[in-house]
Amino acid sequence: MKSGFFKKRRLVSAGIFIGLCLCAFFFIFPIYWAVTMSFKFNEDILTTVPVYVPSRVTVGHYIEIFRNSSFPRFLLNSTKVASLTTLLCVLVASMAGFGLTRFSFKGSKAVSLGIYVIRMIPGLLYTIPLYIIYLNLGLLDNHMGLIAAYCTFSLPMSIWLFLGFYEEIPREIYESASIDGCSNYRMYWEIALPLVLPSISVVAILCFIGAWNEFGLALTLTFKDAFKTLPIAINGMIQRDRDTPFGSIAAAGTLSMVPAIILSLTMQKYIVKGFTAGAVKG
Numbered sequence: 001m002k003s004g005f006f007k008k009r010r011l012v013s014a015g016i017f018i019g020l021c022l023c024a025f026f027f028i029f030p031i032y033w034a035v036t037m038s039f040k041f042n043e044d045i046l047t048t049v050p051v052y053v054p055s056r057v058t059v060g061h062y063i064e065i066f067r068n069s070s071f072p073r074f075l076l077n078s079t080k081v082a083s084l085t086t087l088l089c090v091l092v093a094s095m096a097g098f099g100l101t102r103f104s105f106k107g108s109k110a111v112s113l114g115i116y117v118i119r120m121i122p123g124l125l126y127t128i129p130l131y132i133i134y135l136n137l138g139l140l141d142n143h144m145g146l147i148a149a150y151c152t153f154s155l156p157m158s159i160w161l162f163l164g165f166y167e168e169i170p171r172e173i174y175e176s177a178s179i180d181g182c183s184n185y186r187m188y189w190e191i192a193l194p195l196v197l198p199s200i201s202v203v204a205i206l207c208f209i210g211a212w213n214e215f216g217l218a219l220t221l222t223f224k225d226a227f228k229t230l231p232i233a234i235n236g237m238i239q240r241d242r243d244t245p246f247g248s249i250a251a252a253g254t255l256s257m258v259p260a261i262i263l264s265l266t267m268q269k270y271i272v273k274g275f276t277a278g279a280v281k282g
Contacts, residue, residue, distance in 0.1 A: 031257070038062070038250035045246050061251035070225050071252060074233035079259070081143055081229060082211040085150040089158045089207045090200055092151070097162025098188045102174065112163065118156040124216050126153075131220050141227045146218060150211045158203045165196040201267045209260050230256045 037045055039057040065071040100112055130149060131140075139145030169192060177187050193200075215231040222228050228236070234252045238244055 034250045035254050038247060038254045040247060042247055061245075061247035062255075064245075065248050065252050065255075069237075069248075071233065071255075073226065074228055074230050075255070077143065077228060078212055078230040078256075081146055081150065082208050084147050085154065085211040086204050086207040088147070088151050089154045090204050093155055093158035093162050093203060094193060094196075094200065095188065096155075096159045097166050098192050100159075101163060101166040101169075102184070102187070102192070115156050115159050115163075119160060123153040127216060127220050130217070134221055139221075141222055141224050143227060146221055146227075146229075149217050149221065150214065153217075154207045154210055158207060161199070161203050161206075162196070165199040166192060169195055205263055205267060208263060212256075212260060 036052075036054055038061050039059070040051065040054050041056065041058055041060075044051050044054060044056070100108055134140050134142075134145055134149075137145075139148075173191060173195075174187060177191055182191070213231060214229075215235070218229045218232050219235075222232065225233075230252070234249060234256065237249050237252065
């Protein structure tokens with residue numbers, strides 16, 4: 001009977017393993033295809049029989065997007081917008097989360113509930129009103145306007161995450177610091193923030209990747225090449241009146257994935273700590 005149980009358990013484990021491998025293949029293959037396409041010659045891209053493993057490679061597509069396009073400017077724009085958005089979101093959300101968990105004031109529960117409600121509303125619903133406001137304020141084709149919009153839509157999620165992180169800090173720590181004469185600002189900067197430091201990486205990565213990959217708002221609020229970000233630039237590389245440069249598009253898409261992949265791999269240890277920060281209280 002035991003042998004039958006272990007046999008059934010092995011079959012279940014094998015089935016789960018096969019299912020996970022299929023899911024991994026489903027998500028990884030498009031990335032693999034884009035990367036390999038960026039190194040193929042043009043005549044090897046559009047073929048009757050797909051070339052899954054190229055027999056010859058070239059870096060001509062990468063040279064082309066740097067020499068014959070404004071790709072470096074778009075890369076710099078995305079880096080600037082995503083970095084400043086992440087910095088502002090982490091700073092504001094960390095202070096807001098600390099204030100909402102540390103102090104009890106009239107309307108604090110309504111504010112917290114409002115944050116949950118705002119997270120349920122798709123950001124694209126605000127696109128037209130936001131465009132009209134930006135048009136009247138002269139903020140179209142402006143990086144600071146784009147950063148403000150990204151922060152507006154990222155803050156509810158960021159504050160919601162920080163609320164969970166701060167709530168796991170025992171109240172006795174704040175009381176001890178208050179007895180020792182610690183001010184609220186020092187309590188935030190020297191006590192609360194270091195305790196949730198591993199969790200900040202979670203918020204930072206989510207904000208950075210969200211701003212780095214955002215398409216809808218950037219398409220609506222920017223028109224000139226000097227202010228466009230990578231997703232808009234890559235979309236603009238599609239040619240409708242002539243042959244589409246699939247190799248150049250694949251090269252640009254591959255390079256756009258690199259910062260997010262590097263950030264995720266280098267911060268993986270802190271991401272795990274951040275997600276498990278609330279597992280044990282006290």
